[in-house]
Amino acid sequence: MSELDDLSVRQLLVRRRRLAAGLSAPERTLRGVLVHKGRRCSSEGCRCRSGELHGPYAYLAVYAGGRSRTIYVPQASEEAAAAHVELTQRNEALLQEISQINLELLRRRALE
Ligand SMILES: [Zn+2]
DSSP: OOHTTTTTTHHHHHHHHHHHTTOOOGOOOOOOOEEEEEOSOTTTTTTGTTTTTTTEEEEEEETTOOOEEEEEEEEHHHHHHHHHHHHHHHHHHHHHHHHHHHHHHHTOOOOO
């Protein structure tokens, strides 16, 4: 990262500490993306068979172990799931930046 090149080790450590302080509630980590989609039911004559799908319903698209799957999110849990997902994305963006700083510290033989 060229932007980090311009910072001193001291500045990198300050920035790293500030980023780490921004992390919150790791117990709420929920990786995935919330999506909404309609679905077909199992009854033969239903309107959904002609394209008028039920829903939309909320699902959590999860990528793990090299494959992705979607998990139904009950309506009562949707708000909580959205909050968890948002917090997780914020934390992971911070962790990504922290990792870049640590990489830069490693390059400078300043990783402790
Ligand atoms: Zn149906």
